[in-house]
Structure formats: structure tokens, C-alpha cells
Amino acid sequence: MNASLRSLLVFAAGISIFAIALLPLSAAAEPFSDLYVGFSVTDDSTYSRDGQLIIPSVICVSQCQSSMSPVGGIRIGYWFERFPWLGVSGDFSSFIASWGIQSPIEVQAYPITPLLMVRGRLIKQEGFDNGRVQPYLAIGPSIFITTATLNTGLLVLGSAQNFGSTTADIGLDARLGVQISTAPWFGINLEYRYSLVSPSWTLAGSTIATTLSTSQLILGIGAHY
Secondary structure, eight states: OOOHHHHHHHHHHHHHHHHHHHHGGGGGEEEEEEEEEEEEEEEEEOOEEEEEEEEEOOGGGGGGGGEEEEEEEEEEEEEEETTTEEEEEEEEEEEEEEOGGGSSSEEEEEEEEEEEOOOOOOOEETTTOOSSSEEEEEEEEEEEEEEEEESSSSSTTTOOOOEEEEEEEEEEEEEEEEEEEETTTEEEEEEEEEEEOEEEETTTTTEEOOOOOEEEEEEEEEEEO
């Protein structure tokens, strides 16, 4: 793990511990849940096999720069009544970090993230005490459960082989979004999400390591209780 990622994780872990310390204040809170879908873009980075750097294939040309996939997830949390601008949540999602000709290795990622959240409360109206428009920020350390699959050989020649490996690594998850309330209990979310993790797997007897830097654009629906 490089020094910059380590520093970000220490910061994210610190604010998560701060959020846990606030749990006694949650007796009177505003619970919420969100469902979301969107698309994910993972920047292509170099990877190593048994410590040796691998140069990307020229076959994929510009497609080597990134890979795109759908993303979907759920978030459950609450805003504190005493500090209505402050909240915590837990988030689970899934996306493909690399697939097709863009890489010989397909990576399915399942981030599980505790988030510390802060929000603004704009355009307050009757029935919308916290505002109809709520811009928010969220950050936290994430457990990335990743499954890497390597396919080699050709099926028609009878030489096809499939290798798989699953690991769990700690990474960073940060969000910037806005919720627009259409009813006191319902809203629509627009969100940008950035995640960073450095996983490694054992495939075909070799250790594969890389860094996954992923941006996501998300559209979701949210309910407040």
C-alpha cells in the first residue's frame, strides 16, 4: 500500500471512529434508505505478476485506458436529530472493475462501506423541515471483496482454462451528491462516487497485484422514515 493511500485510509478510519462515538445520539434520528444504479469507470493501471510489472497489450489500444460497467447498491443510515447536518450510513454495492478485451482479468468488486455524512438543508418549506434540496458529502474506509477471474487458452482447441481468486482489502470510498425531495418521505439522489483500493490475487499459481481507481455516476431513490 502506497503512502498516499495509507494516509487517506487513516483519515477515513478516524472519522468513522468519530461517527461510532456519536451513536448514543441516535435515539432520536431521521432514518433513511437509498437504492441506486449507475455506471462505473475504472482507470486502467499497471499490474504486476509475481512482482514483475506487466505492460498492457497493444491489442486493446485506447480501451486500455479504462473499463466501464454498470453499478448498483443500497445504503441505509440516519441523520442525527441534535445535529441534523450530520449522519452515518452503511453502504453495499457491486460493479465490474475490468472486463472484455480491456484486460485478460475480469474483476468483480463488492465494496462494504461505513460512511460519515454531512449535508446542507436548502429551500425549507412546510413539511420539508430539512429542506427540499440537500447537497451532501460522505467518506469512509471500505472493505472491498473482489473476485478476479483469468481465462486462458481457446475453447475450440480444447486448451481453455479458468482461474479464480477472491480476496478482501481495505480501500477508500468518497461521495459527493444531492438529494431532491419530491415528498416529505421520498427523494431522488444524484451522486458522484470515487473509490481507491490496491488488491492482489493468486491466479494460475502467480500473484497478481494492481490498484483500482474507480469513478461512478449514480442515480438513486431514497426514503425517509
